[in-house]
Structures are given as C-alpha cells and as structure tokens.
Amino acid sequence: MRVALFVACFNDALFPGTGRAVTRLLERLGHQVVFPAGQSCCGQVHWTSGYQREAADLARGFAAVFGGDDAPVVVTPSASCAATVRRDYPRIARAAGDAGLARDAEGLRVHELSEFLVDVLGVTDVGARFPHRVTYHPTCHALRALEVGDRPRRLLRAVRDLELVELPEAGECCGFGGAFAMKNADVSVAMVADKVRHVRATAADVVCAVDNSCLAHIGGALTRLRAGVRTMHLAEILAETETV
Amino acid sequence: MTPSATPSSPRPRFADAAREALADPASRGELRGSVAAVRARRAAAVAELPDWGELRAAGSAVRERTLLNLDALLEDLERAVIEAGGIVHWAADAAEARRIVRGLVGAGEVVRADAPVLREIGLTATPLPDRLPAARAGVCGIDFMVAETGTMVLLEETGAGRACLALPGPLVAVAGIEQVVPTWRDLEVFLHLLPRSAGGPGGAGRFSPAVSTWTGSAPGDGPGEFHLVLLDNGRTGTLADEVGRAALRCIGCAACVHVCPVYERVGGAPYGPVRAGPIGAILTPQLRGVGSAANASLPFASTLCGACAEVCPVGIDIPEILVHLRGRVVESRRHRPVPTPELAMMRTVAWTLSDRRRYETALRRGTRWARLLARGGRVRRLPGVLGLLGRWTDARDLPVPPPRPFRAWWADRPGGGAR
Numbered sequence: 001m002r003v004a005l006f007v008a009c010f011n012d013a014l015f016p017g018t019g020r021a022v023t024r025l026l027e028r029l030g031h032q033v034v035f036p037a038g039q040s041c042c043g044q045v046h047w048t049s050g051y052q053r054e055a056a057d058l059a060r061g062f063a064a065v066f067g068g069d070d071a072p073v074v075v076t077p078s079a080s081c082a083a084t085v086r087r088d089y090p091r092i093a094r095a096a097g098d099a100g101l102a103r104d105a106e107g108l109r110v111h112e113l114s115e116f117l118v119d120v121l122g123v124t125d126v127g128a129r130f131p132h133r134v135t136y137h138p139t140c141h142a143l144r145a146l147e148v149g150d151r152p153r154r155l156l157r158a159v160r161d162l163e164l165v166e167l168p169e170a171g172e173c174c175g176f177g178g179a180f181a182m183k184n185a186d187v188s189v190a191m192v193a194d195k196v197r198h199v200r201a202t203a204a205d206v207v208c209a210v211d212n213s214c215l216a217h218i219g220g221a222l223t224r225l226r227a228g229v230r231t232m233h234l235a236e237i238l239a240e241t242e243t244v
Numbered sequence: 245m246t247p248s249a250t251p252s253s254p255r256p257r258f259a260d261a262a263r264e265a266l267a268d269p270a271s272r273g274e275l276r277g278s279v280a281a282v283r284a285r286r287a288a289a290v291a292e293l294p295d296w297g298e299l300r301a302a303g304s305a306v307r308e309r310t311l312l313n314l315d316a317l318l319e320d321l322e323r324a325v326i327e328a329g330g331i332v333h334w335a336a337d338a339a340e341a342r343r344i345v346r347g348l349v350g351a352g353e354v355v356r357a358d359a360p361v362l363r364e365i366g367l368t369a370t371p372l373p374d375r376l377p378a379a380r381a382g383v384c385g386i387d388f389m390v391a392e393t394g395t396m397v398l399l400e401e402t403g404a405g406r407a408c409l410a411l412p413g414p415l416v417a418v419a420g421i422e423q424v425v426p427t428w429r430d431l432e433v434f435l436h437l438l439p440r441s442a443g444g445p446g447g448a449g450r451f452s453p454a455v456s457t458w459t460g461s462a463p464g465d466g467p468g469e470f471h472l473v474l475l476d477n478g479r480t481g482t483l484a485d486e487v488g489r490a491a492l493r494c495i496g497c498a499a500c501v502h503v504c505p506v507y508e509r510v511g512g513a514p515y516g517p518v519r520a521g522p523i524g525a526i527l528t529p530q531l532r533g534v535g536s537a538a539n540a541s542l543p544f545a546s547t548l549c550g551a552c553a554e555v556c557p558v559g560i561d562i563p564e565i566l567v568h569l570r571g572r573v574v575e576s577r578r579h580r581p582v583p584t585p586e587l588a589m590m591r592t593v594a595w596t597l598s599d600r601r602r603y604e605t606a607l608r609r610g611t612r613w614a615r616l617l618a619r620g621g622r623v624r625r626l627p628g629v630l631g632l633l634g635r636w637t638d639a640r641d642l643p644v645p646p647p648r649p650f651r652a653w654w655a656d657r658p659g660g661g662a663r
C-alpha cells in the first residue's frame with residue numbers, strides 16, 4: 001500500500017527519530033511510504049488556544065497537501081494531530097464559516113499509527129524485538145478522542161521479549177494540555193508529578209505512548225528528577241529488531 | 245437575619261488562585277480523598293446498569309428538546325404553578341433575584357438550604373439545626389420542575405431543603421429557567437441519571453435518600469405559601485449560542501467535577517462562586533461574560549483531557565465548549581489597538597507554518613538556537629524573558645532538537661527529495 005506520512009511539525013523538529021521509525025516499520029511491512037514535503041502543522045495548538053482564524057488557515061494548508069480527489073491514506077504518529085484532523089476540522093470549518101474546508105475535511109483519510117496497523121493492515125505482530133520492561137501511558141487524545149482502546153497494548157504484547165507492565169491510574173491526564181502546561185504551570189506540574197510517581201512505581205525501563213507531546217512532558221519531568229526511565233514513542237519500539 | 249448578597253470582590257485569575265490552593269498540602273490531601281471516594285461510588289453505581297448508555301442518550305435527548313422548546317415549556321410551567329396556588333416571579337439577574345427573595349421572606353428568621361443556584365445569586369446557606377426552631381420562612385434550590393403539573397422536585401442527601409417545606413411561613417424556591425422538565429415521564433430518566441452520577445454516600449449511590457416533590461401550595465401537598473423565582477442571569481444569551489448552549493443541559497450531578505484532574509488538585513475556590521470544576525469553567529464565562537480577567541481565564545483552566553465529557557450523564561461535550569469559549573476570549577482581544585504579545589506570536593507562528601520555505605528556515609534557525617541553550621542533551625532552565633517557556637522549565641526539562649529535522653533525513657534518502 002502507498003502511505004503518506006504526516007510526521008507532525010513537533011516530531012519533524014524535536015523527534016525525527018519517530019518519523020524514521022514509522023518509515024522503517026511500514027517499509028519493513030512491505031508498504032511504500034511517501035512524505036509530501038509541503039506539510040507542516042495541522043493547526044492543533046492554534047485551535048485549542050482559541051486562535052480560530054489561524055487554525056483555519058493551517059487546516060486549509062493541510063487539506064491542500066493531503067486532500068483532493070485522489071486523497072492518499074495518511075498515517076501519523078501523533079494521536080492528537082489525528083484527532084485534530086478527524087474531530088476538530090469540521091468544527092474549525094464551522095467556526096470559520098468555510099463550507100469548502102468542511103467538504104475537504106470530509107475527504108481526508110487520516111489514521112493514527114496504531115489504528116492504521118491494527119484496523120487497516122490487520123496486523124498486531126509487526127516482527128519487532130525489544131527486550132525491555134515497558135509501561136504504556138494512554139494519552140487523552142488516543143484514549144478519549146480517537147478511542148484507540150487497547151490497540152497499542154496489543155501491538156506491544158506481540159513484541160518479542162518485551163515485558164509490558166500496567167501503569168497505575170493509566171487513564172489520568174499527564175497535565176500537558178498544550179499551552180496549559182505553561183499558562184497553568186503549577187497545576188500542570190502537580191499532575192505530571194503524580195504521573196511520574198506512577199511510572200516509577202512500575203519499575204519500567206521505558207514509558208511508551210502514541211504522542212510525543214505528552215511524552216516530552218512526562219520525559220521532561222523524569223529527566224529533571226534523573227529518574228532513569230526513558231520515554232519512547234510506540235513507533236520506535238515497533239521498529240526495533242534488536243538481536244543482541 | 246435577612247438574606248444578603250455576598251459582597252463581590254474582584255477574583256484572581258484561575259492560575260493565581262490555583263497556585264494558592266496548591267500551596268496548602270493538608271487540604272489538598274483531604275480533597276483528593278473525598279473526590280476519590282465519590283468517583284469510586286459513581287463508577288460502581290453506573291457499572292451496575294447495563295443500559296447506562298441508553299439512559300444517557302435518553303437524558304441528553306430530553307434536555308436538548310427542552311432547551312429548544314424552553315419558551316413554551318416555561319409558559320406551561322408558570323400556568324401549572326399558578327393553578328396549584330403558587331406564585332411565579334421572573335428574575336433577569338442575580339440582583340433582582342435577591343431583591344425578590346428578600347421581599348418575600350421579610351425580616352424574620354430564614355432557613356436557606358444550600359444549592360448551586362443560591363450560591364450563584366449570592367445567597368449562602370444558613371446552618372439548619374440551630375436555626376430551624378425559630379425559623380419562619382425557607383429558601384431552597386430545586387433540581388427539576390415538571391412543566392405539565394408545576395411540580396417541584398428536590399433530590400437530596402440530607403433533606404435540608406425538605407425541612408424548609410415544614411416551616412410555617414412562605415417557601416421560596418429559586419431555579420434557573422433551564423431546570424424545567426416537560427413531563428413526569430421525562431423526569432423518570434433523571435431520577436436514575438442524577439443520583440448515580442452524583443455518587444453520593446446515601447443509597448449506595450443508587451438513589452437519593454431524600455426525594456421531595458410538591459405542587460404549588462395545594463392543601464395536603466406543599467407549603468402554606470409557595471413562591472417560585474425563575475432566574476435568567478445570562479441563560480437566554482447562552483441559549484442563543486449554538487455551541488455553548490449545551491452547557492445548559494446540565495443537571496448538576498457534579499460527576500464532571502469529581503473526575504476532573506484539575507479540580508482534584510485545586511478544589512472549587514479558583515472557579516469562582518457560580519459553579520466549580522469543568523461545568524463551572526464553561527458556564528461562568530457564558531453567564532457572566534469574559535470581560536473580567538478571572539472569568540476569561542476559566543476556559544483555559546483545563547488540559548482538555550476529556551474525562552468530564554466521558555462521564556457527563558447528559559452528554560455535554562465540555563472540551564468542545566471550552567475550546568469554543570477560548571475562541572471567544574481571543575476574539576474579544578483581537579481588536580485592541582496594540583495586539584497582545586500572545587496574538588502577535590500566534591500570528592507569526594501560523595504565518596511561518598503556512599509556507600514551506602518560511603517553515604524550513606525557521607526549523608533550521610530554531611534548532612540552532614535551542615541547541616545553544618541545551619546542557620547535557622536537554623534544556624534545563626530558560627531565562628524568564630522567554631516568558632511562557634520559562635514557566636515550563638521551572639520544573640521540567642525541554643527536549644532538545646537533534647541537529648537535523650525529519651525532513652532533512654528524508655531528503656537525503658534515495659529519491660527522497662520528490663513529493
């Protein structure tokens with residue numbers, strides 16, 4: 001299958017390893033990955049911060065790159081960007097009074113990575129090996145906006161030599177929330193402190209999620225505390241074929 | 245003692261009030277314990293019903309239908325209450341409601357049961373036990389008003405409102421205009437949804453221990469003299485907003501409050517006097533406007549995690565309304581003569597992101613700058629002049645961009661340059 005990768009601007013700049021991992025993984029599974037170079041940002045932060053006009057501009061740009069009559073199947077390693085496109089674009093179009101954008105948004109075929117693997121490709125065992133103790137944090141967008149459910153866990157369970165440990169209070173928000181982490185920094189820090197406590201209680205080597213923004217938040221608190229737990233995007237674990 | 249308004253002093257912004265609340269570890273611990281208990285009772289009470297999803301859908305539909313048909317239902321309600329010997333008063337705002345209540349109960353001893361709508365208009369509760377013997381008149385809130393018969397319905401844990409029914413003097417009930425239910429049949433679904441969602445200690449969270457219903461001041465049913473004060477206080481304006489109006493579906497169960505990770509840590513005070521938690525964050529800015537810094541900060545007092553929408557028994561998409569109201573706050577500030585620094589920044593970022601060449605240049609420059617600030621593979625402390633980013637690094641490291649973005653790696657792959 002020919003798959004267009006939407007890497008997300010955040011990953012492009014800060015977590016290019018995740019984009020490389022998605023590419024490696026999908027190619028290993030026999031698919032052709034393309035990267036439309038005109039892509040930048042889905043407009044999530046502008047939309048959730050109340051900058052509706054700017055969000056509409058960015059949404060139009062996204063639709064121009066990934067939409068159209070021969071709209072490609074799009075895969076993204078960001079659950080919150082997938083949720084923005086699928087759930088919020090119709091709202092952005094309505095707020096902007098842009099019927100054209102509403103139509104274009106309907107034609108977009110955007111999948112979050114774990115949805116794509118399990119639902120579209122029908123695989124859970126992607127042939128990965130990762131001999132480490134891992135805990136999974138279901139990010140709010142994955143859990144409640146996309147409702148990816150246990151797809152990421154099923155993928156992780158099929159990874160050879162990976163020990164999956166359940167995270168206590170897993171469904172509770174890490175406190176990131178985009179601009180919330182700065183505008184309400186004190187509450188945000190109180191929330192991530194609890195998340196980090198739960199992560200450490202699992203004695204995992206790695207905390208994994210399907211969104212690097214939340215992982216950057218959790219990871220930022222973990223490294224500040226020198227907790228010795230790594231953060232890794234699901235794609236990076238699934239791309240691993242470590243043989244040592 | 246006569247009812248009096250709580251003097252309204254300017255409230256701090258949410259973040260500032262929250263900082264204060266967080267600084268008190270003892271009350272924080274207590275709050276978290278009690279919130280966890282309510283949450284657990286709610287979860288258990290809801291899990292018992294296999295058809296909870298259908299009940300929720302039915303409840304949402306009734307509330308939506310009610311809001312669409314509110315004018316006619318209120319006329320029905322008024323007629324029915326008057327027919328049953330009650331008197332109906334209309335209050336456009338909190339001050340008028342207070343004036344009406346004060347005029348009705350006079351100067352004698354008054355019992356005021358606690359209810360969100362009474363706090364909204366600035367009437368606080370009078371403790372019951374020691375006041376009751378001397379009291380003459382009572383003031384209470386209402387959970388539902390059945391339009392077809394004019395019946396008032398009160399669901400309680402302790403029966404403080406019910407005690408008001410036994411007083412010799414007038415009973416004054418205050419209700420928001422949205423609290424009407426068309427028929428008894430419609431009421432049924434809320435008698436399941438409300439107590440189970442509230443997760444109260446009585447009735448194992450299944451049913452409210454004290455259910456009172458009365459119709460006007462009919463002999464044998466109801467107080468000697470009954471007054472109903474119907475409060476608008478911003479509701480009509482809220483109804484006119486296509487997205488925001490869903491907030492008025494609320495039946496006051498507080499399920500959203502008790503699952504909210506923000507409320508759990510800061511308590512109710514930072515939300516102001518109208519309502520606490522997620523529902524307060526969408527209701528207060530709509531009822532009172534976003535003119536004050538405190539009310540304008542409320543839609544931002546959420547990570548948009550969605551836990552509230554997941555439990556709301558009448559399907560209010562609270563995060564959607566929060567984002568909608570953020571838009572309203574931003575719009576209200578867009579036309580200032582000097583743009584806010586945030587507006588200037590958000591515009592620049594959008595402008596940069598909407599053009600490939602600008603975006604790629606910014607990626608290169610940003611990467612270089614961020615790598616200059618990094619120590620040992622992460623950004624540990626940023627100077628205060630960097631504003632919001634500085635607030636991040638108070639307690640968390642920032643990730644450092646690797647030297648080459650993803651697109652540079654892609655372009656170097658064989659054939660990677662092409663679309």
Ligand code: SF4
Pocket residue numbers: 441493494495496497498499500501523552555556557558559560
């Ligand atoms: S908004 Fe909150 S208080 Fe109102 S009905 Fe929904 S969960 Fe209950």
